[in-house]
Amino acid sequence: MSKNKRKDYTPAQNIALTCQVSGVCPLCTEPLFHTKKGKSYKAYEIAHIYPLNPSPEEIELLKDEEKLSDDVNDEKNVIPLCESCHGKLDKFRTVEEYRLLVKLKKGLLERSYQELLWKQFGIESELISIIESLYELDITEIDNSVDIGYDPKTINDKTNQSISRPTVRKIRNNVTDYYSFIKSQIAILDKSNAEFSNLVSLQIKSFYTKQKQQKISQQAVFDNIVKWIQMKTKPQSKDGAEIITSFFIQNCEVFE
Structure with missing residues (x-):
């Protein structure tokens, strides 16, 4: 041979x-x-x-x-x-x-x-201002009286055994603490750019779909979306990207 x-x-x-x-x-x-x-x-x-x-x-x-x-x-x-x-x-x-x-x-x-x-998929630059505002926010002052239709079981139903329990807990806590605030910030941006929420929703959904096509674990999908948002928006820490990703999980762009 x-x-x-x-x-x-x-x-x-x-x-x-x-x-x-x-x-x-x-x-x-x-x-x-x-x-x-x-x-x-x-x-x-x-x-x-x-x-x-x-x-x-x-x-x-x-x-x-x-x-x-x-x-x-x-x-x-x-x-x-x-x-x-x-x-x-x-x-x-x-x-x-x-x-x-x-x-x-x-x-x-x-x-x-x-x-x-990360290079192929863009994301609306206005999202940066929302992430930056998270670092100046006192969560004790957030008005969580707005009905977001949130139930802890919702997150549990969207996730499976391929994502770690600590990550699920982190997502749930992020949604509880920040969902209403982020929703209100998106509504404000929609007043100056009527298509902002639709565009960013489609961008997140498209990137998630690309991840889903690879048939990888939910943990890998979550980590990859966090890294993508982190690379595109350059937050002060990974926490900001994790909070935004958690928002879109609750909002059904990720983990339907």
């Missing part, structure tokens, strides 16, 4: 791959570059997740395992590792080591995909 030839990845591919792991070895967190006399030097190697040329033992060991690509040199099947971790892996990889690398790489690919979505 002819052997696969190791691919020489371009400088651009090397940059993309090392950026994907944030410049550290995903197994031991050692930096992939070291500095000497003011200059940076490479301290990593591009490792194949499924072996480039597996031994008969490795072929048997991994025969029923998931492959990230049919092409072993595909960027989906490689990951930068520090020289030490790569050396240990090349001696002989166990099923557990292989599964860990597959899981790590799938997470990295998902994050890259989400970053692409």
Whole structure:
């Protein structure tokens, strides 16, 4: 059987791959570059997740395992590792080591995909003013007498076992504390821009639908929407994005 030839990845591919792991070895967190006399030097190697040329033992060991690509040199099947971790892996990889690398790489690919979505999906800039107002708000002064049709069971009915109980509790508390205020702020913006509420509703719904198509957990959907809103609106902390996401869960744009 002819052997696969190791691919020489371009400088651009090397940059993309090392950026994907944030410049550290995903197994031991050692930096992939070291500095000497003011200059940076490479301290990593591009490792194949499924072996480039597996031994008969490795072929048997991994025969029923998931492959990230049919092409072993595909960027989906490689990951930068520090020289030490790569050396240990090349001696002989166990099923557990292989599964860990597959899981790590799938997470990295998902994050890259989400970053692409953040660029593709816009959000109304006026939403920034609502989020900023949350940080100046004394929730003890919020008028919660407005009927929002809120029942704790509503959130429970919209969520399933794939989202953590602490996250469900956080969503419920955010809705209880902030829903009326956000609703009133949206109504104010609608007076100057009659389509604001419709536009932002459609934008949130569209991004949620894109997440739903991936058939990922509700926890991942919630986290991804929070990160998207956070990237687009730059709030003082993640809390602001979580509160807005919770609002749209109650409002049925997310988790119908």
